[in-house]
Amino acid sequence: MSVDLSRVSGARRVSFPHMGNYSIPVKTLAAELDCEIVEPPRMTRRTLELGARHSPEFVCIPFKYNLGNYIEALEAGANLLIQAGGGCRFGYYGEVQEAILRDLGYEFGMVRLVGGFSVREHYRDFKAVNPRLNVRRALQAYRVAIRQTRALDRVEDHVRRNVAFEAEEGAHDRVHAAFLAELDGTRDLRGIAALEERTLGELAAIPAERPRDLLRVGVVGELYVLMEPFSNHFVERELAKRGVEVHRFVTVSAMIDHAGRKKHAYLDRMIEHADPYLRYHIGADGTESVAMTHKLMREGFDGVLHLKPFGCMPEVNAMSALQRLSREHTFPVLFISYDAQTSETGLRTRLDAFCDMLRMSKDRRTGAGADDAPAALASQGGR
Ligand code: SF4
Known part of the structure; x- marks a missing residue:
């Protein structure tokens, strides 16, 4: 069983680790759990210090950042954590982190998404948390989250390739920040496509001096x-x-x-x-x-x-x-x-x-x- 809710009492408040700006599509998926979402605080030196202090010394650094995110999210009131898994040490992250956090005295539930990108397995895990979830609703959430991810990646790819040559410092960052703020609240496919197109247009119009x-x-x-x-x-x-x-x-x-x-x-x-x-x-x-x-x-x-x-x-x-x-x-x-x-x-x-x-x-x-x-x-x- 990759979902353990036995220690969650009261209203469920779900959280997850940060990775770039992908917290936006992750929130779209997490909304389907019908829980309050507690986004971990922005990454700071404290996040790493907390994670490093409580991690095995030789574990890879993403483990330490994830653990720091969890501790800060639990401090902010989260009581249900989501972790994914992969083919290397990442496959053990969820279990080891859960054991460390329990030793530290935190009470929480854990959803371990062990099926890689398998929508079917994610659905099974999400359904264990929210029995009201149905296939149609889950698939729609996936479509929206994937569309948000694609928009995010296209916009950030453009910024990466062009920000060095902007004629006015900060021009790309302003457009990028406005895009993120709007994407965060946009959960319809057409709206996301329109936002992506408009943002790419605005980025392309920024005066540049390319050698x-x-x-x-x-x-x-x-x-x-x-x-x-x-x-x-x-x-x-x-x-x-x-x-x-x-x-x-x-x-x-x-x-x-x-x-x-x-x-x-x-x-x-x-x-x-x-x-x-x-x-x-x-x-x-x-x-x-x-x-x-x-x-x-x-x-x-x-x-x-x-x-x-x-x-x-x-x-x-x-x-x-x-x-x-x-x-x-x-x-x-x-x-x-x-x-x-x-x-x-x-x-x-x-x-x-x-x-x-x-x-x-x-x-x-x-x-x-x-x-x-x-x-x-x-x-x-x-x-
Ligand atoms: S690829 Fe695997 S082993 Fe390497 S840092 Fe990431 S989780 Fe750790």
Whole structure:
């Protein structure tokens, strides 16, 4: 049984961990439980400190952030927590976190969505919480949540690629913030489509100064640190501040597109892209990290950032292949490993050096700059 309500007394107040702005579609789904929704407070240093204090030291950093979110949500009155699960250590998150929180003395119920993206299994779990839920209502909530997710990903993808070149500082952020506020309350499919179209139009109309020889960098790695900006110290925005067009391919929309029956065909495609650096799927997002880096290199990108939580085995496996790829093609890859002690200052210094190197390397290739620029930099963080 993945739903335990035996310890919930009184009105149910449901909560879930943060991951980027996906709390908006998650709230759409959680509304079907007919419970009050308690969104955890925004991520702060305190969230990480709480999570790290009560977690096993060597567990990966997403576990610690999730646990910090739960503690803050329970402090804010939540008594029913939702956790998902996946094919690596993520599959054990829910049970271990539940045990830790119980040891800390919290009384709550837990919904563990163990069926990946299986709507059928989610429906069964949600129905255990809310017996009034019916299939029609649940499917409609799914449609809306998926549509909100797609709108969110398209808008944020546009911002990522263009914010570095805005003529007026803050223009993209203003449109983005207004979009999020409106998306949060929009639960009809046409309304979401109209909002997406209008927002993309407004973003496209922002005056921009794009240099002809701009730097293009892809960001690959483990999905949580890719999609939760607080956990990666806002690395995409830091790149943009250095004049970089940023591309990322791991999003919840992409995960939905490749889930279920399409998963095997997708992984086969990734293995093809990763050839000759990988022959087998290496778990979680590791295969995509190698495949997308190889693909971006062939497409003429200037470099790649590889982000991973300290000790994340699938991404540690990907690193050996990425190091070989980087060496053989003199293609710049910057490895960044995150844990509770990651220093923001150290990260900025490394980004400065990486971007300077990319710029010199590009100027040399295009004949615009220094002759003595290094061809590549493969900088390795801890495993
Ligand atoms: S992919 Fe890595 S960091 Fe993420 S849950 Fe799995 S082991 Fe942990």
